[in-house]
Amino acid sequence: MSGTRRAHRLERGRRLSGRDLRCGRVGVAGCGRQSLRRRRHFPTPPRSVGFSSAGDALVASGAFRIAAWDLARPPFDGERGGALETGRPGLAAVVEIATLPGRKLVAAAYANGRIVIAALGAHDELVLQAAGPEPCALVASPDGRSLAAAAGDHVSLLSLPDALFK
Numbered sequence: 712m713s714g715t716r717r718a719h720r721l722e723r724g725r726r727l728s729g730r731d732l733r734c735g736r737v738g739v740a741g742c743g744r745q746s747l748r749r750r751r752h753f754p755t756p757p758r759s760v761g762f763s764s765a766g767d768a769l770v771a772s773g774a775f776r777i778a779a780w781d782l783a784r785p786p787f788d789g790e791r792g793g794a795l796e797t798g799r800p801g802l803a804a805v806v807e808i809a810t811l812p813g814r815k816l817v818a819a820a821y822a823n824g825r826i827v828i829a830a831l832g833a834h835d836e837l838v839l840q841a842a843g844p845e846p847c848a849l850v851a852s853p854d855g856r857s858l859a860a861a862a863g864d865h866v867s868l869l870s871l872p873d874a875l876f877k
Contacts, residue, residue: 753771753773753774753778754773754774754775754804755772755773755774755804755806755822756773757771757772757773757778758772758773758806758807759771759772759806759807759808759809759849760772760808761808761809761810761817762782762810763779763810763811763815763817763831764812764813765812765813765814765815766779766795766810766815766831766832767781767782767783768780768781768782768795768815768831769782770797770808770810770817770831771808772804772805772806772807772808772819773804773805774804774805775800775801775802775803775804775805776796776797776798776799776800776801776805777797777798777805777808777817777819777829778797778805779794779795779797779817779831779832780793780794780795781793781794781795795831795832796832796834797817797829797830797831797832797833797834798819798827798829798833798834798836799834799836801821801825802823803821803822803823803825804821804822805819805820805821805822806820806821806822806845806846806847807819807820807846807847807848807849807860808820808849809849809850809851809858810851811828811851811855812851812853812854812855813855814855814876815830815831815832816828816829816830816831816855816875817829817831818839818849818851818858819849820845820846820849820860822845823842823845824840824841824842824843824844824845824846824862825838825840825841825842825843826838826839826840826846826849826858826860826869827839828871828875837872837875839858839869839871840860840867840869843862844862844863845862846860846861846862847861847862848860848861849861855871856870856871856876857869857870857871858871
């Protein structure tokens with residue numbers, strides 16, 4: 712499909728193409744309503760998104776803090792009531808996120824190499840790595856007790872502290 716631009720009809724006659732998803736916008740398909748809506752104005756293009764089933768939330772990279780929304784009140788048409796302020800804002804953008812299975816926790820990797828974990832809707836963060844090369848991938852293990860991060864020419868395995876799961 713390289714080079715193909717597919718557009719989807721939106722409500723009110725707006726169109727959203729695959730390029731929109733690669734250029735700083737997040738699209739969400741609503742199966743019940745058969746619509747595709749978008750959230751704009753990320754400071755940097757979102758490179759990763761995830762769903763937290765435990766937190767019933769959508770999480771995305773691309774902002775200067777972890778961007779998260781309650782799925783019961785999605786961020787459309789200027790609505791901000793469902794925003795879950797997660798983590799602390801910083802000077803570097805979040806480039807990768809990973810939700811932890813079965814928990815209301817999200818891991819985030821920043822452009823400056825910092826990797827943190829935060830509870831959805833909470834400002835506190837646990838710093839797992841203070842700095843390093845910019846991560847290009849971040850994934851949680853199936854049990855949610857470890858994270859794998861790829862940056863530069865290496866992969867790191869980060870074991871999460873048991874105290875986090877009590």
